[in-house]
Amino acid sequence: MPAQTTHQPTLTTEEVNDLMGYVYPQLNEGGRAYEAIDVFPGGCTVRLNADERHLRPGGTVSGPNLFTLADIGGYVLVLTHAGADALSVTTNLNINFMRKAEAGPVDAHCRILKLGRSLMVFDADIVAGPDRHSVAHATGTYSIPPAHRAEKS
Template sequence: MQPVMSVAEVEAFLVREFPQIYLDGPLYRVESLAPGVAAMRFTASERHLRPGGTVSGPAMMALADLAAYVVILGHIGPVALAVTTNLNINFLRKPAPGDLIATCRLLKLGKRLAVVDCAIAGEGEAALVAHATATYSVPPER
């Protein structure tokens, strides 16, 4: 399945519809969008760290959820009311300081539900720091 939006179109949509994710600056950036796959970069700020200098679990959950939304939007178009119905995450190891990359793959893209697999790793690292699955409800066309 081919994307129906470009990286620039998805980013413009996020800026317009969800400006709150950019309150701390451009911490999230869509890296790529390809058939069935999208990658998103997260640059953690000081407020996203937990004691010990590692990225917090809630910050990684937000990244997984947003990256899942991006891969879905990239393939269905600008549907602001697509919403998360389930997010499951496994934290596998502590991420080293630096950017995290979430690579999300569409497992199912139906008329009403989308299911996404999301792998999160440190930039340039092969070992995953977290793995998530997300299900989104896609509103019916009007």
């Protein structure tokens, strides 16, 4: 299913990274690990620069870090497509883990499935490794704050 390209972003990649750094500084304490690397109509790509602090025993990226990457992808989507309100919150997030992810860049290719007045539904294909194989797939829903609901009417 293609991204909902009728939805135009209102923030650039740089602007959303700056906003997240301001409203969510604890996300990248110790160095920028999570970041948006592309924002486009109906979607975005976010990256986890996975190093030893993100690894579980056995040397693979931990599930909680992949889950966080998917959630950050949804947050970037809602901030860039529904309004830059930091109070948007996750109401649901499901993830399926498919293979191990090694340290290094792990990308989540995210797309809006539905953007309404009060909710945004999205999915994320998380890829890693030299062959960029899918390591996980997530679906989620974000609640859009009431201030932005009126603007969407």
